[in-house]
Amino acid sequence: MDFSNKVAIITGAARGIGKAFATGLLAKGMKVCISDINEELVTTTGQSLATTYGEQNVIFAVCDVRNEDQFKNVFQVTKNKFKRVDIVINNAGVADEENWGKVVDVNLKGSILGTQLAAEALRKDRGGHGGIVVNMCSIFGVQPCSILPVYSASKYGVFGLTKSFAEMPEMKENGVKFTCLCPGAIDTEMITDDIQQMRKKFFGDTSLMSTDVMTEALFKLLNDTDNNGEGLIVNQVDPDQHMKYFNSK
Ligand SMILES: NC(=O)C1=CN([C@@H]2O[C@H](COP(=O)(O)OP(=O)(O)OC[C@H]3O[C@@H](n4cnc5c(N)ncnc54)[C@H](O)[C@@H]3O)[C@@H](O)[C@H]2O)C=CC1
């Protein structure tokens, strides 16, 4: 894929995996809109990326992915500034089993809204240029997690959503591809000390993956052909699965 001057929208990109994606895409010559619910952090991260990669290449916006008006605004400001959208990464996510309604709302409903808005923005018969939607799933979107059942359910939903949009004839005809990433544990603030202890009990004393591995996986997903509807597993704990498409290839 030729990345220069292409345009990406990334949700939940003020820190963690989303921020790493933004950095990786900007380094390849793309233009990026980062959005996040955290106003202070998205401003700091946005300004820092703009300083490094040029103000003409970066915008940032406050967006809670549960809020349709804010989400629509992200697409609008991106099109106003950059005139096109090519890649949409629905990355925002939370893990909080005690507040499980929020998990469903952010991870699943937020991804549904983001996928619908992306499909409209990208499809060629609606003025788009075609493109790719990348939904952030998890290893727990393809295998169960006994300590995070609602989180896992939300990610199974993201996988089903991605595969279903990929099957739509009108999306294929209009050049829009749908994919997802299914990582194991990545070294971000989402992996708290408590979760790390639980993880060690189940999976042994293996290291967390760096966000660089996720950027590598993103570029594989973007560069591979013939992966519409596929989920790329990123899981160094199981070398047989790592960087392979789920149940295929
Ligand atoms: N860290 C990990 O081990 C793994 C993470 N994932 C997924 O990757 C994605 C990113 O996770 P991390 O970077 O690790 O987490 P993180 O907690 O470091 O970053 C998540 C970002 O999303 C933002 N956010 C939270 N709720 C939001 C909302 N309602 N609207 C918009 N933004 C919101 C946060 O402010 C934060 O900046 C999530 O979907 C997560 O489920 C998947 C597999 C493994």
Ligand SMILES: CCCCCC(=O)/C=C/C=C\C/C=C\C/C=C\CCCC(=O)O
């Ligand atoms: C706050 C947890 C966020 C989950 C992030 C994710 O999507 C994947 C993480 C992978 C591993 C680390 C997290 C939890 C592991 C702990 C126990 C797993 C139990 C597995 C089981 O078979 O039940």
